[in-house]
Amino acid sequence: MNFxxxxxxLKTTLRPRSWVLMLFVLLSLGLTACGGGRAVTASSWPGxxxxxxxxxxxxxxxxxxxxxxxxxxxxxxxxxxxxxxxFYASPSIVDGQLVVGDFSNSIYALESATGxxxxxxxxxxxxxxxxxxxxxxxxxxxxxxxxxxLSAYDTAGKLQWEFVTEGALWAKPVSDGERIYLPxxxxxxxxxDPADGSLVWKLDLGGAAVASPLLDxxxxxxxxxxxxxVLAITAKNGKIAWEFASKSEVWATPVLSDGKLLxxxxxGTIYALDPKTGKEIWTMQAGDAVVGTGxxxxxxxxxxxxxxxxxxxxxxxxxxxxxxxxxKLYSGILVSENLLLVPVTKxxxxxxxxxxxxxxxxxxxxxx
Amino acid sequence: MWDTLxxxxxxxxxxxxxxxxxxxxxxxxxxxxxxxxxxxxLTQQQMKGSKAMQDLQTDKRYIEMQKxxxxxxxxxxxxxxKLYQELGINPLASCLPTLIxxxxxxxxxxxxxxxxxxxxxxxxxxxxxxxPSFLKVSQLIPINPxxxxxxxxxxxxxxxxxxxxxxxxxxxxxxxxxxxxxxxMTPPQSGxxxxxxxxxAITNSMTLYMPFLMGYLALTxxxxxxxxxxxxxxxxxxxxxxxxxxxxxxxxxxxxxxxKPEKK
Numbered sequence: 001m002n003f004x005x006x007x008x009x010l011k012t013t014l015r016p017r018s019w020v021l022m023l024f025v026l027l028s029l030g031l032t033a034c035g036g037g038r039a040v041t042a043s044s045w046p047g048x049x050x051x052x053x054x055x056x057x058x059x060x061x062x063x064x065x066x067x068x069x070x071x072x073x074x075x076x077x078x079x080x081x082x083x084x085x086x087f088y089a090s091p092s093i094v095d096g097q098l099v100v101g102d103f104s105n106s107i108y109a110l111e112s113a114t115g116x117x118x119x120x121x122x123x124x125x126x127x128x129x130x131x132x133x134x135x136x137x138x139x140x141x142x143x144x145x146x147x148x149x150l151s152a153y154d155t156a157g158k159l160q161w162e163f164v165t166e167g168a169l170w171a172k173p174v175s176d177g178e179r180i181y182l183p184x185x186x187x188x189x190x191x192x193d194p195a196d197g198s199l200v201w202k203l204d205l206g207g208a209a210v211a212s213p214l215l216d217x218x219x220x221x222x223x224x225x226x227x228x229x230v231l232a233i234t235a236k237n238g239k240i241a242w243e244f245a246s247k248s249e250v251w252a253t254p255v256l257s258d259g260k261l262l263x264x265x266x267x268g269t270i271y272a273l274d275p276k277t278g279k280e281i282w283t284m285q286a287g288d289a290v291v292g293t294g295x296x297x298x299x300x301x302x303x304x305x306x307x308x309x310x311x312x313x314x315x316x317x318x319x320x321x322x323x324x325x326x327x328k329l330y331s332g333i334l335v336s337e338n339l340l341l342v343p344v345t346k347x348x349x350x351x352x353x354x355x356x357x358x359x360x361x362x363x364x365x366x367x368x
Numbered sequence: 369m370w371d372t373l374x375x376x377x378x379x380x381x382x383x384x385x386x387x388x389x390x391x392x393x394x395x396x397x398x399x400x401x402x403x404x405x406x407x408x409x410l411t412q413q414q415m416k417g418s419k420a421m422q423d424l425q426t427d428k429r430y431i432e433m434q435k436x437x438x439x440x441x442x443x444x445x446x447x448x449x450k451l452y453q454e455l456g457i458n459p460l461a462s463c464l465p466t467l468i469x470x471x472x473x474x475x476x477x478x479x480x481x482x483x484x485x486x487x488x489x490x491x492x493x494x495x496x497x498x499x500p501s502f503l504k505v506s507q508l509i510p511i512n513p514x515x516x517x518x519x520x521x522x523x524x525x526x527x528x529x530x531x532x533x534x535x536x537x538x539x540x541x542x543x544x545x546x547x548x549x550x551x552x553m554t555p556p557q558s559g560x561x562x563x564x565x566x567x568x569a570i571t572n573s574m575t576l577y578m579p580f581l582m583g584y585l586a587l588t589x590x591x592x593x594x595x596x597x598x599x600x601x602x603x604x605x606x607x608x609x610x611x612x613x614x615x616x617x618x619x620x621x622x623x624x625x626x627x628k629p630e631k632k
Contacts, residue, residue: 043489043490045489088487185510208506226495227505249505330489
């Protein structure tokens with residue numbers, strides 16, 4: 001059929017309503033493609049934490065408690081998927097309770113041994129999803145949410161105070177016991193009094209901070225931001241000690257090990273800096289973006305590399321081993337006594353456990 | 369491919385405008401204006417195509433073949449096609465701009481949605497779309513999604529104190545402006561034969577249903593898209609008015625502008 005014949009066929013075949021319907025279907029398909037729908041677009045990576053002999057993983061419709069040594073499931077919350085209940089924040093433990101926020105503004109406290117729900121509170125409003133895990137400090141829960149608020153609860157879920165920033169909170173705060181250090185998407189790092197949430201100081205980081213800072217024993221905070229920079233800040237007064245310009249954005253919390261500050265960026269470069277001066281000691285190329293935080297173990301640091309698996313580097317910057325993982329690696333790697341625990345996004349497993357030589361010990365994929 | 373050719377340039381231009389004006393809603397409106405400006409030649413082409421099709425319906429040969437092959441649809445279609453070819457008329461010329469709008473609408477919607485990233489993976493994907501030599505990520509992120517009472521990344525509802533539900537103001541405005549636009553841009557129709565009646569029926573259906581479909585999309589999708597629809601409709605009406613092609617009479621009741629079929 002030539003062009004005119006095609007037109008003629010279309011004109012005689014399609015009734016008026018068919019034209020309208022066809023246009024609508026095409027438009028709708030186009031708009032909903034690539035995650036356009038968005039009533040609840042739960043797109044984040046797994047949040048995980050280790051406590052004793054358990055690994056707790058929050059991802060999508062559930063939270064799983066796994067036996068650390070063999071990856072067997074101990075319990076799952078909720079027992080079956082529920083509408084609008086999505087979990088991505090790393091769970092925290094306090095008083096034998098697992099505390100975790102979801103993507104629909106609620107915080108849940110679960111019995112860590114059984115997964116039974118102790119209490120839940122609506123901890124945020126609007127689009128106040130909980131992306132980062134809560135800080136547990138002195139029997140208090142400090143939960144950052146995307147509705148710009150840090151909320152402090154006691155272990156019974158009673159609200160004690162709130163501190164409102166000017167941007168979403170995607171990073172877990174850290175504390176030295178005297179202050180809480182809270183990074184925000186509004187470009188600021190806040191130091192708060194844990195007793196009442198009053199502001200002690202705030203510092204403009206020059207870019208949104210999406211990962212927790214690292215607080216060392218000398219009272220220095222190390223924090224990356226999406227504007228290609230890592231900063232060292234004196235926790236006491238909020239003064240910048242040094243700045244380091246990375247090649248690309250830093251999404252991960254730096255790791256301090258062997259007297260070096262180690263982190264990766266989205267260009268796939270892994271850096272080792274002198275934590276006192278910020279001077280570069282070495283760099284190496286991991287082969288793909290490093291989004292998550294590395295885990296220090298006996299021989300070096302294992303980094304999650306987005307599409308290239310786990311790359312272990314010794315403290316001199318030499319690659320020790322590389323273990324491919326089916327899926328994308330965005331979450332930080334956790335380390336236990338003898339395992340590296342790798343949360344996987346969009347992969348064939350949710351958690352892959354490697355030994356310190358990069359050999360897989362077990363993997364876990366939730367039953368559908 | 370789609371990301372590289374459509375989404376990335378759209379996102380960068382949209383964010384560039386946002387960086388200049390500091391308001392994402394205004395950026396969407398200006399971006400819509402820019403798109404309309406760039407597709408202006410296509411709009412003109414569409415108008416020419418419509419005019420040619422309209423003129424054809426008064427052509428003596430065309431009228432005669434309608435009578436002659438009244439009972440032989442295939443032959444009539446063949447003869448019509450011959451006449452189109454002879455006169456150099458492309459019957460799809462008037463549809464082409466509409467079809468080209470589709471990837472633009474989808475591209476703009478995805479640019480809006482991706483810019484208003486609210487989760488880590490969305491933000492990660494956004495930063496990868498941004499041309500680092502063109503825009504600075506650290507200055508852009510986070511993007512403020514607020515425009516008037518709306519969060520442009522969410523479906524819009526206006527909450528008033530005495531009502532327990534939100535009013536979808538933007539969806540209503542989209543429906544009304546879409547209706548006005550399609551009414552005012554519809555050329556006068558000369559009814560008569562089956563073919564013309566069918567064309568008129570298609571146009572009438574589109575005029576009636578499309579605004580509601582657009583309104584439904586505005587109701588359910590992010591208000592950034594609805595804002596684009598409103599801006600696009602208003603700019604479209606102004607554009608047609610500037611080209612002298614608005615048919616104001618279509619707004620009057622009973623379609624007083626529709627020509628009566630010629631007496632046989």
